[in-house]
Amino acid sequence: MKTKLTLDLESTLYQYCLDNDAYAVEEVSMPDDQGIVDTLSYKELAPGNIEWRCYELKVTKNDFHSTAKLSFVGHFNYFVLTPELYQEVQDEIPANVGVLTYRPYDAELAADAEYPPLAPGYLTIEKTARRRDLQVPEDELISAFIASMGREVNKAKRMATGIDQFSTEKLYKALKRRNQHYQIYDPEANLYDRFIDDMQSSAVTALQEEIDALNEDVFQLKLALKKARDAGA
Known part of the structure; x- marks a missing residue:
C-alpha cells in the first residue's frame, strides 16, 4: 500500500514530466528481469530521437535500502527523495544517478491562490544525472511503455463509468x-x-x-x- 507521501511524489513527478514536454507512466515492467521502473518518461527530441528517463521514488531510509531491484535502464536516471532522506543517503548515490527532492506546497496558500497548482508540491534538482546508453533494447522499452499506458487508460475508463x-x-x-x-x-x-x-x-x-x-x-x-x-x- 502506497503512503500519501509516495502518492504526492508520484503526482508531482508526473506534472514535472509534463512541464518538461515528456510523457510519463508509473510502474513499468522491464524485460529480461530488469525489474519495475517506478516512473518512466518518454520525450521526443527530434523525429526518431527519443530520450528515456527512469525515476525511483524513495521516502524512507529502509525503502532506499530495499532489496528490490533499481531499474535504472534509461538515458538519464534519477532518485526522487525528500530533502531529509537525501541528506542521509547522498553519499550512497552512484555518480551517474541524479537526484530530485520533493517539497510540498502550503495547502492553505495553494487553495487560496488565483491559479491553484496542478500538483501537491514541486521538485528541485539536487544532482544532475549523467547520460548513458539504454540498458534494454529501445523497441522493448517502447512496448513496455505502451503496455503500461494501456493499463492506465483502462483504469481511467473504468473510473469514468462510476x-x-x-x-x-x-x-x-x-x-x-x-x-x-x-x-x-x-x-x-x-x-x-x-x-x-x-x-x-x-x-x-x-x-x-x-x-x-x-x-x-x-x-x-x-x-x-x-x-x-x-x-x-
Missing part, C-alpha cells in the same frame, strides 16, 4: 484503504469521515421528516376525535 460496477464489498474495502491516510488536522480530507457524516445527516433528516409526519397524523386524529365528541354531545 462506482456502479463495483460490489458493496469492494467499495467497503476501498473506503478502508482510503482511511489509512487519515489526516487529523484536515477532517474534510478524510473521505470515510465525510461519508459517515453525510449518512448520519441524511438519517437525521429522514427521521425528522418521519416524526413531523407522525405528529401531523396525531394532530389530525385528535382533531377528528374532538369533532366526533362534539357531534355526540
Whole structure:
C-alpha cells in the first residue's frame, strides 16, 4: 500500500514530466528481469530521437535500502527523495544517478491562490544525472511503455463509468484503504469521515421528516376525535 507521501511524489513527478514536454507512466515492467521502473518518461527530441528517463521514488531510509531491484535502464536516471532522506543517503548515490527532492506546497496558500497548482508540491534538482546508453533494447522499452499506458487508460475508463460496477464489498474495502491516510488536522480530507457524516445527516433528516409526519397524523386524529365528541354531545 502506497503512503500519501509516495502518492504526492508520484503526482508531482508526473506534472514535472509534463512541464518538461515528456510523457510519463508509473510502474513499468522491464524485460529480461530488469525489474519495475517506478516512473518512466518518454520525450521526443527530434523525429526518431527519443530520450528515456527512469525515476525511483524513495521516502524512507529502509525503502532506499530495499532489496528490490533499481531499474535504472534509461538515458538519464534519477532518485526522487525528500530533502531529509537525501541528506542521509547522498553519499550512497552512484555518480551517474541524479537526484530530485520533493517539497510540498502550503495547502492553505495553494487553495487560496488565483491559479491553484496542478500538483501537491514541486521538485528541485539536487544532482544532475549523467547520460548513458539504454540498458534494454529501445523497441522493448517502447512496448513496455505502451503496455503500461494501456493499463492506465483502462483504469481511467473504468473510473469514468462510476462506482456502479463495483460490489458493496469492494467499495467497503476501498473506503478502508482510503482511511489509512487519515489526516487529523484536515477532517474534510478524510473521505470515510465525510461519508459517515453525510449518512448520519441524511438519517437525521429522514427521521425528522418521519416524526413531523407522525405528529401531523396525531394532530389530525385528535382533531377528528374532538369533532366526533362534539357531534355526540
